[in-house]
Amino acid sequence: GQQLNQSPQSMFIQEGEDVSMNCTSSSIFNTWLWYKQDPGEGPVLLIALYKAGELTSNGRLTAQFGITRKDSFLNISASIPSDVGIYFCAGQVRSQFYFGTGTSLTVIP
Amino acid sequence: GAGVSQTPSNKVTEKGKYVELRCDPISGHTALYWYRQSLGQGPEFLIYFQGTGAADDSGLPNDRFFAVRPEGSVSTLKIQRTERGDSAVYLCASSLTGGSPYGYTFGSGTRLTVV
Numbered sequence: 424g425q426q427l428n429q430s431p432q433s434m435f436i437q438e439g440e441d442v443s444m445n446c447t448s449s450s451i452f453n454t455w456l457w458y459k460q461d462p463g464e465g466p467v468l469l470i471a472l473y474k475a476g477e478l479t480s481n482g483r484l485t486a487q488f489g490i491t492r493k494d495s496f497l498n499i500s501a502s503i504p505s506d507v508g509i510y511f512c513a514g515q516v517r518s519q520f521y522f523g524t525g526t527s528l529t530v531i532p
Numbered sequence: 533g534a535g536v537s538q539t540p541s542n543k544v545t546e547k548g549k550y551v552e553l554r555c556d557p558i559s560g561h562t563a564l565y566w567y568r569q570s571l572g573q574g575p576e577f578l579i580y581f582q583g584t585g586a587a588d589d590s591g592l593p594n595d596r597f598f599a600v601r602p603e604g605s606v607s608t609l610k611i612q613r614t615e616r617g618d619s620a621v622y623l624c625a626s627s628l629t630g631g632s633p634y635g636y637t638f639g640s641g642t643r644l645t646v647v
Contacts, residue, residue, distance in 0.1 A: 427574075448568070456641050463640065463641075464640050464641075465639050466623075466639050467638070468634075468636070468637075471634065509597030511575075513574075516590060517588075518580050518582075518630040519577050519588065519591075520577070520636070521577070522567075522575045522576070523574050523575050524573065524574055525572075525573070527620070
C-alpha cells in the first residue's frame with residue numbers, strides 16, 4: 424500500500440505558539456487532505472487541497488500541496504488548547520484515501 | 533441522520549467468535565467506506581461501496597472479513613473466527629459520491645476488543 428510519513432510524530436507546544444507539521448510520500452497524489460482526530464472520535468476534515476502548489480487557509484490553519492505532489496504541510500497559527508489532538512494527512516488515489524501515521528499535538532496552557 | 537452512525541460503540545468478544553459491526557451513513561451518500569485503525573496508527577482502508585456493490589475490497593486482510601450493503605445505505609462489516617490481532621477501532625465513512633473531493637465524513641467508530 425501507499426506509505427505516508429508524517430513528522431514530527433508528536434509535539435508539545437505552549438499556547439499561542441505556531442505549529443508546523445508535514446507529510447511526505449514516495450507516491451504522487453491528486454488530492455491531499457488534512458484531518459484532526461479527537462480521542463474516541465472519527466477524523467474530521469480540516470483542509471482539502473486539489474492542485475499542486477495550492478495554498479489554502481481555514482481560519483488559523485494553512486496547508487500547502489507540494490509542487491511534486493508527493494508532500495504537503497499544515498501550519499497552525501496562535502495555537503489554543505482545543506487544538507490538542509492527532510493530525511493526519513491523507514492522499515487520494517482514485518476512490519481510496521491513504522492516511523499518514525499522524526502527528527500528536529499537545530498544547531500547554 | 534445528521535452524521536455517520538456506528539454501532540455498537542464498543543464490542544468485546546472472545547477469540548474465535550463471529551462479530552458484526554454496523555454503519556449508518558449520511559442520508560443520500562452513495563459511497564461508503566470501512567477503515568481499520570490500530571492503536572497509534574492512521575486509518576487503514578478495508579473496503580469501499582458505491583451503492584450496493586463493493587467497488588474496491590482490496591483492503592480486506594483475509595477471507596474472515598466480509599462486508600455487505602444490500603440496500604445501498606446501511607452497511608455491515610462481518611468478521612468470522614475473530615483473532616486477537618483484529619482488535620482495533622473500525623471506522624466507517626460516507627461521501628456524496630465515490631472519491632468526492634470534499635472528502636469523507638467519518639463515524640466515531642466501533643472499538644473491537646478480542647480477548
